[in-house]
Amino acid sequence: MENKNITVIKSIEDFPSESVLFKLNRGDKLIIYYDKFSSPEKKTKAEEWKERFLDYSIEIDTVDESISIFKKITKEEVLKNLSFFKKYEAEYRELASSLFLERNKLLFNNRDLKHIDPIMRKKFAKGQILDWNFNFSGSYYSFENRKKEEFITVPENFRKDTKLDSYCFPKFIEENREIASILPIKIYFGYKDWERIVNIISE
Structure with a gap:
Protein backbone atom coordinates (compact mmCIF):
# COMPACT_ATOMS: atom_id res chain seq x y z
CA MET A 1 0.00 0.00 0.00
CA GLU A 2 1.22 3.49 -0.82
CA ASN A 3 2.24 5.97 1.88
CA LYS A 4 0.96 9.49 1.27
CA ASN A 5 2.70 12.67 2.36
CA ILE A 6 0.56 15.75 1.76
CA THR A 7 1.98 19.26 1.48
CA VAL A 8 -0.04 22.46 0.98
CA ILE A 9 1.66 25.52 -0.48
CA LYS A 10 0.39 29.01 -1.21
CA SER A 11 3.42 30.69 -2.76
CA ILE A 12 6.25 29.68 -5.04
CA GLU A 13 8.65 30.23 -2.15
CA ASP A 14 6.97 27.33 -0.34
CA PHE A 15 7.54 24.92 -3.22
CA PRO A 16 9.72 22.02 -2.02
CA SER A 17 13.28 21.74 -3.27
CA GLU A 18 14.15 18.89 -5.59
CA SER A 19 15.88 17.12 -2.71
CA VAL A 20 12.43 16.02 -1.55
CA LEU A 21 12.32 13.66 -4.52
CA PHE A 22 15.43 11.80 -3.45
CA LYS A 23 13.90 11.11 -0.03
CA LEU A 24 10.97 9.23 -1.54
CA ASN A 25 11.09 5.47 -1.20
CA ARG A 26 9.21 3.08 -3.45
CA GLY A 27 5.60 3.17 -2.28
CA ASP A 28 5.78 6.78 -1.03
CA LYS A 29 3.63 9.39 -2.72
CA LEU A 30 4.04 13.13 -2.26
CA ILE A 31 0.94 15.20 -3.01
CA ILE A 32 1.38 18.96 -3.24
CA TYR A 33 -1.81 21.03 -3.13
CA TYR A 34 -1.46 24.59 -4.30
CA ASP A 35 -3.77 27.60 -4.15
CA LYS A 36 -5.47 27.88 -7.55
CA PHE A 37 -5.24 31.66 -7.33
CA SER A 38 -1.50 31.67 -6.70
CA SER A 39 1.37 31.93 -9.15
CA PRO A 40 1.33 29.62 -12.22
CA GLU A 41 5.05 29.12 -11.56
CA LYS A 42 4.13 26.08 -9.49
CA LYS A 43 2.81 24.29 -12.54
CA THR A 44 5.88 25.35 -14.51
CA LYS A 45 8.12 24.00 -11.75
CA ALA A 46 6.35 20.63 -11.81
CA GLU A 47 6.61 20.42 -15.60
CA GLU A 48 10.35 21.16 -15.34
CA TRP A 49 10.75 18.33 -12.82
CA LYS A 50 8.78 16.00 -15.06
CA GLU A 51 11.29 16.57 -17.87
CA ARG A 52 14.37 16.30 -15.66
CA PHE A 53 13.56 13.46 -13.29
CA LEU A 54 12.52 10.56 -15.48
CA ASP A 55 12.69 8.02 -12.65
CA TYR A 56 9.76 9.75 -10.96
CA SER A 57 6.12 10.00 -11.92
CA ILE A 58 5.05 13.65 -11.67
CA GLU A 59 1.41 14.28 -12.53
CA ILE A 60 -0.32 17.66 -12.53
CA ASP A 61 -4.04 17.63 -11.72
CA THR A 62 -5.60 20.92 -12.79
CA VAL A 63 -8.97 19.98 -11.30
CA ASP A 64 -7.75 19.20 -7.78
CA GLU A 65 -4.99 21.81 -8.12
CA SER A 66 -2.43 19.26 -7.04
CA ILE A 67 0.85 17.66 -8.07
CA SER A 68 1.35 13.95 -7.33
CA ILE A 69 4.88 12.56 -7.21
CA PHE A 70 6.18 9.04 -6.64
CA LYS A 71 9.30 7.07 -7.45
CA LYS A 72 8.84 4.73 -10.40
CA ILE A 73 9.83 1.11 -10.23
CA THR A 74 13.50 1.00 -11.21
CA LYS A 75 14.98 -0.68 -14.23
Whole structure:
Protein backbone atom coordinates (compact mmCIF):
# COMPACT_ATOMS: atom_id res chain seq x y z
CA MET A 1 0.00 0.00 0.00
CA GLU A 2 1.22 3.49 -0.82
CA ASN A 3 2.24 5.97 1.88
CA LYS A 4 0.96 9.49 1.27
CA ASN A 5 2.70 12.67 2.36
CA ILE A 6 0.56 15.75 1.76
CA THR A 7 1.98 19.26 1.48
CA VAL A 8 -0.04 22.46 0.98
CA ILE A 9 1.66 25.52 -0.48
CA LYS A 10 0.39 29.01 -1.21
CA SER A 11 3.42 30.69 -2.76
CA ILE A 12 6.25 29.68 -5.04
CA GLU A 13 8.65 30.23 -2.15
CA ASP A 14 6.97 27.33 -0.34
CA PHE A 15 7.54 24.92 -3.22
CA PRO A 16 9.72 22.02 -2.02
CA SER A 17 13.28 21.74 -3.27
CA GLU A 18 14.15 18.89 -5.59
CA SER A 19 15.88 17.12 -2.71
CA VAL A 20 12.43 16.02 -1.55
CA LEU A 21 12.32 13.66 -4.52
CA PHE A 22 15.43 11.80 -3.45
CA LYS A 23 13.90 11.11 -0.03
CA LEU A 24 10.97 9.23 -1.54
CA ASN A 25 11.09 5.47 -1.20
CA ARG A 26 9.21 3.08 -3.45
CA GLY A 27 5.60 3.17 -2.28
CA ASP A 28 5.78 6.78 -1.03
CA LYS A 29 3.63 9.39 -2.72
CA LEU A 30 4.04 13.13 -2.26
CA ILE A 31 0.94 15.20 -3.01
CA ILE A 32 1.38 18.96 -3.24
CA TYR A 33 -1.81 21.03 -3.13
CA TYR A 34 -1.46 24.59 -4.30
CA ASP A 35 -3.77 27.60 -4.15
CA LYS A 36 -5.47 27.88 -7.55
CA PHE A 37 -5.24 31.66 -7.33
CA SER A 38 -1.50 31.67 -6.70
CA SER A 39 1.37 31.93 -9.15
CA PRO A 40 1.33 29.62 -12.22
CA GLU A 41 5.05 29.12 -11.56
CA LYS A 42 4.13 26.08 -9.49
CA LYS A 43 2.81 24.29 -12.54
CA THR A 44 5.88 25.35 -14.51
CA LYS A 45 8.12 24.00 -11.75
CA ALA A 46 6.35 20.63 -11.81
CA GLU A 47 6.61 20.42 -15.60
CA GLU A 48 10.35 21.16 -15.34
CA TRP A 49 10.75 18.33 -12.82
CA LYS A 50 8.78 16.00 -15.06
CA GLU A 51 11.29 16.57 -17.87
CA ARG A 52 14.37 16.30 -15.66
CA PHE A 53 13.56 13.46 -13.29
CA LEU A 54 12.52 10.56 -15.48
CA ASP A 55 12.69 8.02 -12.65
CA TYR A 56 9.76 9.75 -10.96
CA SER A 57 6.12 10.00 -11.92
CA ILE A 58 5.05 13.65 -11.67
CA GLU A 59 1.41 14.28 -12.53
CA ILE A 60 -0.32 17.66 -12.53
CA ASP A 61 -4.04 17.63 -11.72
CA THR A 62 -5.60 20.92 -12.79
CA VAL A 63 -8.97 19.98 -11.30
CA ASP A 64 -7.75 19.20 -7.78
CA GLU A 65 -4.99 21.81 -8.12
CA SER A 66 -2.43 19.26 -7.04
CA ILE A 67 0.85 17.66 -8.07
CA SER A 68 1.35 13.95 -7.33
CA ILE A 69 4.88 12.56 -7.21
CA PHE A 70 6.18 9.04 -6.64
CA LYS A 71 9.30 7.07 -7.45
CA LYS A 72 8.84 4.73 -10.40
CA ILE A 73 9.83 1.11 -10.23
CA THR A 74 13.50 1.00 -11.21
CA LYS A 75 14.98 -0.68 -14.23
CA GLU A 76 17.38 -2.50 -11.91
CA GLU A 77 14.45 -4.01 -9.98
CA VAL A 78 12.87 -5.30 -13.17
CA LEU A 79 16.10 -6.64 -14.68
CA LYS A 80 16.94 -8.39 -11.42
CA ASN A 81 13.70 -10.35 -11.81
CA LEU A 82 13.73 -10.54 -15.60
CA SER A 83 13.65 -14.35 -15.67
CA PHE A 84 10.31 -14.32 -13.83
CA PHE A 85 8.71 -11.89 -16.26
CA LYS A 86 10.16 -13.59 -19.33
CA LYS A 87 8.88 -16.97 -18.16
CA TYR A 88 5.31 -15.75 -17.77
CA GLU A 89 5.51 -13.60 -20.88
CA ALA A 90 6.22 -16.80 -22.84
CA GLU A 91 3.41 -18.61 -21.03
CA TYR A 92 1.01 -15.73 -21.72
CA ARG A 93 1.88 -15.58 -25.42
CA GLU A 94 1.59 -19.36 -25.85
CA LEU A 95 -1.78 -19.59 -24.12
CA ALA A 96 -3.19 -16.51 -25.87
CA SER A 97 -2.06 -17.82 -29.27
CA SER A 98 -3.61 -21.25 -28.75
CA LEU A 99 -6.91 -19.77 -27.53
CA PHE A 100 -7.08 -17.35 -30.46
CA LEU A 101 -6.45 -20.22 -32.88
CA GLU A 102 -9.39 -22.16 -31.41
CA ARG A 103 -11.51 -19.00 -31.26
CA ASN A 104 -10.94 -18.34 -34.95
CA LYS A 105 -12.06 -21.85 -35.83
CA LEU A 106 -15.15 -21.51 -33.65
CA LEU A 107 -16.20 -18.10 -34.96
CA PHE A 108 -15.67 -19.19 -38.55
CA ASN A 109 -17.92 -22.22 -38.09
CA ASN A 110 -20.49 -20.55 -35.82
CA ARG A 111 -21.30 -17.13 -37.17
CA ASP A 112 -24.37 -16.92 -34.94
CA LEU A 113 -22.02 -16.31 -31.99
CA LYS A 114 -21.57 -12.78 -33.30
CA HIS A 115 -24.23 -10.13 -32.99
CA ILE A 116 -24.39 -6.39 -33.56
CA ASP A 117 -25.05 -4.10 -30.64
CA PRO A 118 -27.83 -1.75 -31.87
CA ILE A 119 -26.37 1.25 -30.07
CA MET A 120 -22.60 0.87 -30.28
CA ARG A 121 -22.69 -0.99 -33.60
CA LYS A 122 -19.75 -3.11 -32.58
CA LYS A 123 -19.32 -6.84 -32.93
CA PHE A 124 -19.43 -8.88 -29.76
CA ALA A 125 -18.84 -12.59 -29.30
CA LYS A 126 -19.15 -15.10 -26.52
CA GLY A 127 -18.97 -18.84 -26.28
CA GLN A 128 -16.85 -21.77 -25.18
CA ILE A 129 -13.53 -23.15 -26.37
CA LEU A 130 -12.47 -26.48 -24.90
CA ASP A 131 -12.39 -25.84 -21.13
CA TRP A 132 -12.69 -22.07 -21.51
CA ASN A 133 -15.55 -19.57 -21.56
CA PHE A 134 -14.82 -16.44 -23.57
CA ASN A 135 -16.37 -13.02 -23.97
CA PHE A 136 -15.48 -10.14 -26.28
CA SER A 137 -16.11 -6.67 -24.83
CA GLY A 138 -15.13 -4.36 -27.68
CA SER A 139 -11.33 -4.30 -27.46
CA TYR A 140 -10.40 -7.36 -25.43
CA TYR A 141 -11.23 -11.03 -25.21
CA SER A 142 -11.58 -12.41 -21.69
CA PHE A 143 -11.12 -16.14 -21.17
CA GLU A 144 -11.96 -18.09 -18.01
CA ASN A 145 -11.11 -21.73 -17.48
CA ARG A 146 -14.17 -23.61 -16.23
CA LYS A 147 -12.19 -26.40 -14.54
CA LYS A 148 -9.58 -24.39 -12.68
CA GLU A 149 -9.17 -20.84 -11.51
CA GLU A 150 -7.31 -19.47 -14.51
CA PHE A 151 -7.94 -16.25 -16.41
CA ILE A 152 -6.42 -14.47 -19.37
CA THR A 153 -7.35 -11.24 -21.18
CA VAL A 154 -6.11 -10.72 -24.73
CA PRO A 155 -6.29 -7.65 -27.02
CA GLU A 156 -8.42 -8.12 -30.12
CA ASN A 157 -5.40 -7.40 -32.36
CA PHE A 158 -3.07 -9.81 -30.53
CA ARG A 159 -0.30 -11.52 -32.46
CA LYS A 160 2.28 -13.82 -30.92
CA ASP A 161 5.14 -11.45 -31.76
CA THR A 162 3.47 -8.15 -30.89
CA LYS A 163 4.50 -6.03 -27.89
CA LEU A 164 2.91 -7.01 -24.61
CA ASP A 165 -0.20 -5.08 -23.65
CA SER A 166 0.28 -3.06 -20.44
CA TYR A 167 -3.27 -3.89 -19.35
CA CYS A 168 -3.62 -7.56 -20.29
CA PHE A 169 -0.27 -9.00 -19.19
CA PRO A 170 -0.54 -7.59 -15.64
CA LYS A 171 -4.08 -8.99 -15.36
CA PHE A 172 -2.72 -12.40 -16.31
CA ILE A 173 -0.15 -12.18 -13.50
CA GLU A 174 -2.45 -10.73 -10.85
CA GLU A 175 -5.64 -12.72 -11.53
CA ASN A 176 -3.94 -16.10 -11.43
CA ARG A 177 -3.25 -16.76 -7.77
CA GLU A 178 -0.40 -19.20 -8.22
CA ILE A 179 1.56 -16.66 -10.26
CA ALA A 180 0.56 -13.64 -8.18
CA SER A 181 1.71 -15.37 -5.00
CA ILE A 182 5.30 -15.54 -6.28
CA LEU A 183 5.46 -12.10 -7.92
CA PRO A 184 8.95 -10.92 -6.84
CA ILE A 185 8.29 -7.17 -7.08
CA LYS A 186 5.92 -5.12 -4.94
CA ILE A 187 3.35 -3.26 -7.04
CA TYR A 188 2.38 0.02 -5.38
CA PHE A 189 0.92 2.10 -8.17
CA GLY A 190 -0.97 -0.37 -10.35
CA TYR A 191 -0.94 0.51 -14.03
CA LYS A 192 1.94 2.97 -13.68
CA ASP A 193 4.24 0.29 -12.24
CA TRP A 194 3.12 -2.33 -14.74
CA GLU A 195 3.51 -0.01 -17.72
CA ARG A 196 7.15 0.53 -16.77
CA ILE A 197 7.71 -3.20 -16.24
CA VAL A 198 6.24 -4.06 -19.64
CA ASN A 199 8.27 -1.35 -21.37
CA ILE A 200 11.51 -2.59 -19.79
CA ILE A 201 11.01 -6.29 -20.53
CA SER A 202 10.00 -5.39 -24.10
CA GLU A 203 13.22 -3.48 -24.84
